[in-house]
Amino acid sequence: MNLADLNRVAEALVSPGKGILAADESSGTIKKRFDAIGVESTEDNRRDYREMMFRAEDALSKYISGVILYDETIWQKSRDGTPLIKLIEQAGAIPGIKVDEGTQPLPECPGELVTVGLDKLSERLKKYYAQGARFAKWRAVIDIGKSIPSYTAIHTNAHALARYAALCQAAQIAPIVEPEVLMDGDHDIDRCYEVTEFVLKQTFQELYAQKVALEGMILKPNMVVSGKKNAKQASVQEVAEKTIRLLRNCVPSAVPGIAFLSGGQSDEEATAHLDAINRIGHQPWKLTFSYGRALQNAPQKAWSGKPANVQAAQQAFTHRAHMNSLASKGEWKADLESRRAV
Numbered sequence: 001m002n003l004a005d006l007n008r009v010a011e012a013l014v015s016p017g018k019g020i021l022a023a024d025e026s027s028g029t030i031k032k033r034f035d036a037i038g039v040e041s042t043e044d045n046r047r048d049y050r051e052m053m054f055r056a057e058d059a060l061s062k063y064i065s066g067v068i069l070y071d072e073t074i075w076q077k078s079r080d081g082t083p084l085i086k087l088i089e090q091a092g093a094i095p096g097i098k099v100d101e102g103t104q105p106l107p108e109c110p111g112e113l114v115t116v117g118l119d120k121l122s123e124r125l126k127k128y129y130a131q132g133a134r135f136a137k138w139r140a141v142i143d144i145g146k147s148i149p150s151y152t153a154i155h156t157n158a159h160a161l162a163r164y165a166a167l168c169q170a171a172q173i174a175p176i177v178e179p180e181v182l183m184d185g186d187h188d189i190d191r192c193y194e195v196t197e198f199v200l201k202q203t204f205q206e207l208y209a210q211k212v213a214l215e216g217m218i219l220k221p222n223m224v225v226s227g228k229k230n231a232k233q234a235s236v237q238e239v240a241e242k243t244i245r246l247l248r249n250c251v252p253s254a255v256p257g258i259a260f261l262s263g264g265q266s267d268e269e270a271t272a273h274l275d276a277i278n279r280i281g282h283q284p285w286k287l288t289f290s291y292g293r294a295l296q297n298a299p300q301k302a303w304s305g306k307p308a309n310v311q312a313a314q315q316a317f318t319h320r321a322h323m324n325s326l327a328s329k330g331e332w333k334a335d336l337e338s339r340r341a342v
Contacts, residue, residue, distance in 0.1 A: 014257025
């Protein structure tokens with residue numbers, strides 16, 4: 001393992017004013033997104049959609065540090081024969097790859113899941129590195145319910161995250177560690193804090209046990225928010241303050257950066273929260289975004305599968321990337337949303 005090179009990648013992913021585009025939706029997930037805009041989820045349509053984003057040069061060159069790809073995408077070529085991964089590199093962003101293989105029910109833990117994909121991961125990582133990927137992502141899913149999460153679910157998923165991260169670093173690929181506490185329930189913000197604290201502390205204990213070099217990784221956590229079904233939604237300022245308090249209690253300063261997931265927040269909500277978090281002031285790590293839906297929702301609707309809409313979709317994508325770039329520096333303002341400034 002060359003830690004200096006891993007650290008350079010990690011630092012580049014959290015460069016000031018830049019964040020990560022999560023374009024790694026599985027075939028099943030992107031089908032749901034395409035169904036919502038009336039587009040058939042064929043291999044060509046998926047390629048055209050992602051090519052549209054990767055050719056939005058202002059977005060990638062100015063505001064996007066890296067792009068997380070799905071296995072299908074990393075091997076695809078654009079309509080003119082250029083590998084999609086080359087479009088990302090030419091724009092100055094770093095290609096990455098989602099390496100987990102989804103979730104399965106966790107035995108003896110009703111309602112809980114474990115992420116799978118460790119089998120033969122080391123061999124897959126070698127192929128991804130040869131193809132140009134320099135970082136990877138693995139997502140663990142922790143749900144909050146009446147009697148969950150259990151310690152078994154938290155420990156099992158944290159252990160898998162750590163094993164994945166160790167294998168990535170051995171393959172000279174910087175791991176993004178994503179333990180996501182879902183916001184789907186009716187829990188309040190304090191319950192989210194409690195569970196996320198448990199998850200993060202267990203995750204870093206497992207990372208230590210697996211000898212993962214913290215300088216060569218990025219953390220991708222959820223923010224501390226109220227469950228979507230809770231009647232009382234925490235204010236933007238409360239989310240920011242409790243998120244920072246939690247991270248300072250759980251995340252070692254050796255970690256170069258934290259790239260938040262959006263986790264089902266609306267576009268502007270995810271931007272407002274990121275901005276408020278960064279306005280609190282200097283922290284031991286850089287704080288930015290690694291958004292999927294919160295970057296792609298607007299361009300998906302603008303595109304709607306029609307070649308004539310590509311430019312409008314690229315403008316929508318660039319706008320959202322710009323807004324989150326500002327938020328990553330604590331410089332976003334709500335009135336900028338109507339200006340489409342790039």
